[in-house]
Amino acid sequence: MATEMNLGMTERLVPIHKEVSEMIREEISPLDEEYLRDVDVGDRWQHTARQTEILEGLKQKAKSRGLWNFWLTDSSSGFGLTTVEYAYLAEEMGKSHLAAEVFNCSAPDTGNMDVLERFGTNEQKEKWLKPLLEGEIRSAYLMTEPEIASSDATNISMSCQSDGDHYILNGEKWWSTGAGDPRCRIYIVMVASPDDERSRHQQHSMILVPADTPGLEVLRPMQVYGMDDAPHGHMHIRFTDVRVPASNIILGEGRGFEIAQGRLGPGRIHHCMRAIGQAERALEMLCKRSLDREAFGNKLAQLGGNYDIIANARMEIEMTRLLCLKAAWMMDQGDPRAAAPWISQIKVAAPLMALKVIDEAIQMHGAAGISQDFTLANAWKHVRTLRLADGPDAVHRRQVARWELKKHTQEKV
Amino acid sequence: MATEMNLGMTERLVPIHKEVSEMIREEISPLDEEYLRDVDVGDRWQHTARQTEILEGLKQKAKSRGLWNFWLTDSSSGFGLTTVEYAYLAEEMGKSHLAAEVFNCSAPDTGNMDVLERFGTNEQKEKWLKPLLEGEIRSAYLMTEPEIASSDATNISMSCQSDGDHYILNGEKWWSTGAGDPRCRIYIVMVASPDDERSRHQQHSMILVPADTPGLEVLRPMQVYGMDDAPHGHMHIRFTDVRVPASNIILGEGRGFEIAQGRLGPGRIHHCMRAIGQAERALEMLCKRSLDREAFGNKLAQLGGNYDIIANARMEIEMTRLLCLKAAWMMDQGDPRAAAPWISQIKVAAPLMALKVIDEAIQMHGAAGISQDFTLANAWKHVRTLRLADGPDAVHRRQVARWELKKHTQEKV
Amino acid sequence: MATEMNLGMTERLVPIHKEVSEMIREEISPLDEEYLRDVDVGDRWQHTARQTEILEGLKQKAKSRGLWNFWLTDSSSGFGLTTVEYAYLAEEMGKSHLAAEVFNCSAPDTGNMDVLERFGTNEQKEKWLKPLLEGEIRSAYLMTEPEIASSDATNISMSCQSDGDHYILNGEKWWSTGAGDPRCRIYIVMVASPDDERSRHQQHSMILVPADTPGLEVLRPMQVYGMDDAPHGHMHIRFTDVRVPASNIILGEGRGFEIAQGRLGPGRIHHCMRAIGQAERALEMLCKRSLDREAFGNKLAQLGGNYDIIANARMEIEMTRLLCLKAAWMMDQGDPRAAAPWISQIKVAAPLMALKVIDEAIQMHGAAGISQDFTLANAWKHVRTLRLADGPDAVHRRQVARWELKKHTQEKV
């Protein structure tokens, strides 16, 4: 084990963290509700003028203050924060609906930009990475398919036939998050590239598909417990003879999983830290409500098992945050393979913890908790998706177990 | 303990159960989806012609077959089923969105009819009970208020001033389930009737308020994790100088809790048994999906902890069903006070169990599980409300604990 | 489903239950502690004079009152109680250390007597069943082996070679419960009888081995969390060329699992109902302690999550008891194969529930709870063994899951 594992904030982070937290608390969060209310005005899949004004206004503020692209860790462009440092900021961003995008730190763009930065050609970077880094366009990542168990990603089967200097894609993708946004211009698509010469994890490729390519058809928005997340959206998209230049492939045929491995690590840490931010906010709401209302002659806080609920929430938040910070620190050590077990651990632990805390906060609010009057029900739905996105709990537990068993055997487990 | 506790189906129930189950499976369930889809057509709070056709058509069929008002247990009108017998039917009704209403067995009408039948004057019965029993109108029960912790029902504070031979009501109610339905004509409203002469549980009354009384204003539909349940709805209603004749009071001033005690018991059993029906349906879906899809070279059923998940679901469904049947049997013994601890037990146990099973079924379906493609996400939201409706878990656990402690002490606990 | 499922006490059971309960409460339980204390006097593996006096005295009383061999359900000898009826008595017996033996209803004798009654030859019955029914001798059941995973009983490998009209047994058995008792005279031993002609579940036999057969060597008592359960004991026994007449085989070669199937069902129900009795006793102790002691100015009962702990315990006891009664009722329907899934369910559910309740009772007692001053720690250890005896939880869950899946597929699961 290394001799330094600083999981606290660094000196350079402290002022940035303060600035980001304050901007979220004072400038961004107060606009969340208005932005979300406007979704129901006119076409759900277009921004209203007011939405654009809110979002672009905040983005300009953040950008002009230099609070931009924090996710670009370990980099000469951007802040060059460590993953641990960024994790602290991601937690804060989790407390507001708009915050991550305001700082150009929102999924799925961060993961997509990461792929382009590490593996893209100069041409690909110029065309797609640059406007993404500027916050001018958005992107989507098309992986999951309706007809197969995507929990085993080797099942992915979208056809990608070579045709001269082009590829022709056919099939369906769904849960293409962000593809509903009119600003979304580019998809990174995982496709099958079967080749008997290559191993089981070298049968897939990633390829760039502009959102306006003929043959693409958005069938419908998928709903999360009835919520369509418009105008961001989780879209179901059909590909019919979609032609893209061969140069759109990233890194080369059969290298899809190699890219995915790198892409998903940081993104999962960000998701988990944002979930912790949501848990913190929920616990704060829970405590305040328990102090505000009375029943049977006592504050709710003092009734029944509420002390235990509060204490358990605090303990589980702390433990989960520390685990996420440790995973971030592992990522910062430069060996993604060594960090992978830690990322699988937090991918299981953080959403489960956050769901539990949010659910308790809902229960403490009574019927108000499940209603539109508080953000809790929406927060719950958002976090619930994380138990499925990027691999369901069971797959990550399976990975963690196999790493553990390999400490004790040479055989395949 | 009594010497017979038949928790199985009686001979007379078997053919009824068969007829009801088959009608649900073959005639009602297949129309659920079409009915729900039509909610988004035109005014959400009016039935489309097709919705009316579906619902009234099914109701006529059920009524003409004599499958009607089963909930009217222990009664010369209706079937006179026992609560245990009815519980078996309620479980089946839980498997379909429309079924309970088709058999005129849906909440909140059953509870309201029960109140009127037991405690109503002849005039009240003629005016409201009769059309409810015929399925011609619907009703709502207005209890919970936004400004107080309704978990302690003695907090309820809607003002009800006597004014000659009228009462004048002022205040707000919310989560008035069913009040969105255009067929909803009558509310039973819990109001405060403070009187220092009476005890703490004799400070409230129930009063009948026709839905078209001037001064009533539906402020908005409350949402359940974003779902408005239109056109049924959970409405937020403001009362401004609402005048009703003094004869609309039920049983008399200060007797609200006395009525509530009787009203809530059977309704809670019905809710719980329907939740068990939803759990059964979810487990069936879980098993089928686990057999249909493959990952890592195996059926999902055979992977990881899925055997354990399935086995635990089966065990918990069985245990919870038996507890509900026992509670129903206690109710059939004729002493609601003796049955009360059992009803509090199932009120906690059944929704928690059903939520767990449905959540596992969702997880087994992957992202499809949280989407509009399966009924699971909606089922989860419906059952989630049961942890709050008619008293949150904590209040019922508190009651169960106090009954337990009273076995061992004479002192107040 | 059948049209009557009486899970209550029958009329004929009521007076028996009263007599048994009273004898346990007033005559047997008060002697438990003295009996157990005497284990530490002299040779732990011999009864002291006082132990014999206590135990045989109580047995004579019970026998003379006709309170004897209740377990012999569905039988012309004995009471001919149903399994459901007996289950109620077993629960009472679970509340005292000595009670089951006092009524000649203790494991492993009941299971062994059951085997002999159903499958024994007249000679076997005369020699072993008769004195067992009279309570003159005791017996053991030798199944588990140290070198294999006995959770998969097909792993059992004790050698049993035919040698003329004898068999010669070699190998080791452990956890031979009751084999430490000087009154234990006969073992029923599961041995391997490999035969390629027969199926996987026809490779084992059961054979009678008198405890004084040469070649038997008790190596040591196994300990349960340090407890040796003397003088009953869970013995580790080595077989070295142990010769028994061929006529000692039960039912015939290869029929061991066929016998086990029948033997284990009722025994598991008894174990589970006794565990429920222990849970009831623990909950009573928990409540009393919570009312007796004070901290922070309140009775313990009123502090923190104690209401929730008490309520959950009550609910889980009730649900588990009902499931056990249902399993007993299934057994009474005469088709052990149909009852098997139910027995697997309670085999998992009842010990887990009882352990949880006892653990909470221990925690409520503070350090006294884990000490020799209360029976709770011992109760916990006894019940903990039930999660392993007769198959670990995981194996029973596996069975329950497979039965569930078979409802939905013709394929092997």
Next chain:
Amino acid sequence: MATEMNLGMTERLVPIHKEVSEMIREEISPLDEEYLRDVDVGDRWQHTARQTEILEGLKQKAKSRGLWNFWLTDSSSGFGLTTVEYAYLAEEMGKSHLAAEVFNCSAPDTGNMDVLERFGTNEQKEKWLKPLLEGEIRSAYLMTEPEIASSDATNISMSCQSDGDHYILNGEKWWSTGAGDPRCRIYIVMVASPDDERSRHQQHSMILVPADTPGLEVLRPMQVYGMDDAPHGHMHIRFTDVRVPASNIILGEGRGFEIAQGRLGPGRIHHCMRAIGQAERALEMLCKRSLDREAFGNKLAQLGGNYDIIANARMEIEMTRLLCLKAAWMMDQGDPRAAAPWISQIKVAAPLMALKVIDEAIQMHGAAGISQDFTLANAWKHVRTLRLADGPDAVHRRQVARWELKKHTQEKV
């Protein structure tokens, strides 16, 4: 939040950690079993010659290598390790029965030495601290009393009357851990010093009582699930007119809680880290067993929910360890009041986690797991006491909740 929170090993710790780990693995652990077996030889409450040889031999080795009194953190004597550094060593010591004492780092001596070092007079230090630091004598800490709920320590009521320049003590203490050891020479005793002038937490004192003072009577050893932990022991001690010089009081009358506050923090961290060591050892055993044994044609590791069990254990160990290290780091910041909430958190979290992991390891071992053939059952019993020692879970959760609520209110909670 501070700008550095290094929870990893420091450079100076790495070689020490290696030396300590190796000595435990290679020299100490291999003797654990022999030492424990000798408890049953002769008088359980005296060391056999072989026990003395093993223990003193190892102590001399450790001392001569300078591996001694690591617990003496933040100190010029000893290593002056930080609490975080020591925590890593405590985890290793948790893996062996003897290790903590071998390095003179065992409870309750460390806590007692800590009290004497911080608060003792020079005379007290000379007489008792010096030989304790040398490992020549041992000590006990007498707090809990049989007749009161010690979870609320203000209930403690041992009488301590001033009598000239002496105090006279009367009452009973139990669970006096280590008082069974013949080398135990000195007790630190918490007594009541009621004084209406002082606040509720200034009504108690700590006083030194030599173990050979007349009037002390060891009534019996308390048992932990039947285990007496001889010759260390948890003794029940009666005080009858026990006279000690007034100079034996520590810090002064009424300052008992002030001392306890300081004393208990580090001790709780040590206990928790040792529990983590036990969990790690249990997980290792679990994995190895799951790879060694087969059932139903597969390694146990690959069956049912075992991947999930292993993954959850790994995740929970990691999270709990990080929380303990954070609590240790808080302690190192020099403000025990700020560290207190963290210590309460780990006091709840670590034993619960370790019990769960050990219980799963037991279950994976089948009946062997609960037997004397593996250390698991003993480990479970040891860790189980930690849920009660130094305050039961409920009291610590109460504290954590109150700290949390105080963030949101000025009122008393």
